[in-house]
Amino acid sequence: MRRKIVVGNWKMNNTIAESETLAAEVVAALGENFSGCEVGIAPTFLALEAAGRIIEGSEVQLVAQNCHYENDGAFTGEVSARMLFAAGCSSVIIGHSERRQYFGETNATVNLRTKKALSEGLNVILCVGETLEQRESGVTDAIISSQVREGLDGISDISSIVIAYEPVWAIGTGKTASSAQAEEVHLHIRTLVTELYGDDAAQGLRIQYGGSVKPSNAAELFAMPNIDGGLIGGASLNAADFAAIITAASL
Numbered sequence: 001m002r003r004k005i006v007v008g009n010w011k012m013n014n015t016i017a018e019s020e021t022l023a024a025e026v027v028a029a030l031g032e033n034f035s036g037c038e039v040g041i042a043p044t045f046l047a048l049e050a051a052g053r054i055i056e057g058s059e060v061q062l063v064a065q066n067c068h069y070e071n072d073g074a075f076t077g078e079v080s081a082r083m084l085f086a087a088g089c090s091s092v093i094i095g096h097s098e099r100r101q102y103f104g105e106t107n108a109t110v111n112l113r114t115k116k117a118l119s120e121g122l123n124v125i126l127c128v129g130e131t132l133e134q135r136e137s138g139v140t141d142a143i144i145s146s147q148v149r150e151g152l153d154g155i156s157d158i159s160s161i162v163i164a165y166e167p168v169w170a171i172g173t174g175k176t177a178s179s180a181q182a183e184e185v186h187l188h189i190r191t192l193v194t195e196l197y198g199d200d201a202a203q204g205l206r207i208q209y210g211g212s213v214k215p216s217n218a219a220e221l222f223a224m225p226n227i228d229g230g231l232i233g234g235a236s237l238n239a240a241d242f243a244a245i246i247t248a249a250s251l
């Protein structure tokens, strides 16, 4: 049985002080001895350390939103995996569609960043997902396959990787993929990973869904056999909503 994982991707929201408040609210909402599922929060780089102090000793893990593929050097505006590990992060989100869409991230750079993060001791949440245009022209499976294959190229052990399926058309739009639509792609990913890594690795792999997950639709999504939790954007900025989604993943 795979343990579900719910991570709040705060994106470019919250000052340091606001991040501290929200982190404290999440810890309080989960209560003591929470063990329902794995939980993480991903504040901005700037607020990682402060939020990390707040969640210390709780079950909530510290997650970064991106990392570079070199340890250090002349890469203005970037943060390395080595720095994130030292700052207390256990995981990093790589290849989010907003990185691909607005910041030129490609399957090749996603692969480099993933390899570096793993080698520095971080777990990776590797994001994949098709645009509306790709879905409507019937190439969803092909796009997802190339994102997974190229993102994982040269990686022999996927035990520290979670894949997040986030259809671009469902992110921040209020349009959630139906649980059947999401399950179809999750199954496609697991089947591909079975081909690439064998049955044991594929059955152990957790595949999160992301895209307008809310308290009202979380339970139905998480009930699907190949949906192992969620990567939550907007709803993770409200502790009560985020906690309700976590509860839905803990059933």
Ligand code: 13P
Residues within 6 Å of the ligand: 009, 096, 166, 170, 171, 172, 173, 174, 210, 211, 212, 213, 231, 232, 233, 234, 235
């Ligand atoms: P929303 O939940 O706001 O649609 O965002 C999803 C997402 O991009 C999480 O990484």
